[in-house]
Amino acid sequence: MPIVLKKLLAWGLVVFLIYFVAFRPDGAAQLVRTIGAGLMAIAQGISDFLTHLMS
Template sequence: MPVFVKKLLTWGSVAFLIYFVAFRPDGAAQMFKAIGAALMAMFQGLGDFLTTLMT
């Protein structure tokens, strides 16, 4: 992927994130909360797997 396209996509993503947080703070908070819950569930599952594997 050309460097220009990568920079354009990166800055576009940052601009969208700022816009989303500025104009839809409730939606942004819910989205980040859902992402955090999903990550916690994945790591909890990995921890349970490793615990079971060690015992």
């Protein structure tokens, strides 16, 4: 993928995120909560796996 296209996509994502937070703050907060909960579930799963691996 050309560098110009990557930069354009990155800037597009930044603009979209600013727009989303500015005009839909409740939706943005819910999205962050959902992503955080998913990351916590993954971390807990890895932790459980390592705990059972060591016992």
